[in-house]
Structure formats: C-alpha cells, structure tokens
Amino acid sequence: MEFSVGDHVSWNSEAGRVSGRITKIHTADFDYKGHRRHASSHEPQYEIKSDKTEHIAAHKGSALHLVQDS
Known part of the structure; x- marks a missing residue:
C-alpha cells in the first residue's frame, strides 16, 4: 500500500x-x-x-497500517 503526506x-x-x-x-x-536508510x-x-510524543520515526510502508479517522 502506498501512503501520502498527512x-x-x-x-x-x-x-x-x-x-x-x-x-x-x-x-x-x-x-x-546517523544511519543510512534505503x-x-x-x-x-x-x-x-x-x-x-511528536517523535519522528521512519518506516517502510509494509510496517504501517492506515488509521481510519472518525
């Protein structure tokens, strides 16, 4: 699945x-x-x-699931 900003x-x-x-x-x-991400x-x-926490994380799309906002 592809995701978009926002x-x-x-x-x-x-x-x-x-x-x-x-x-x-x-x-x-x-x-x-400090690490090279591909x-x-x-x-x-x-x-x-x-x-x-407003922490920034980096992940591949395979690790993410879309949240349905109510």
Missing part, C-alpha cells in the same frame, strides 16, 4: 502500538539518525510524527 497511520514499536501522521516520503536513500520509488520510506 495520512494517519499506526505501527508496532518496542513500546506497543504507535500512531502518527506522515510528514515526508523518501524515494531515495537518506541518512536518518528507499526507492518502488519501496519508499515514510517519516511519521508520533501523535503522543
């Missing part, structure tokens, strides 16, 4: 289920927190801002 998504973390909004989509390799147009990585 989509509300959730994912599993060490702390349990986390949700947030996508703020950026990477379609080329990029540096994130991304392409076929397998983008998404930066997501956590709803609760």
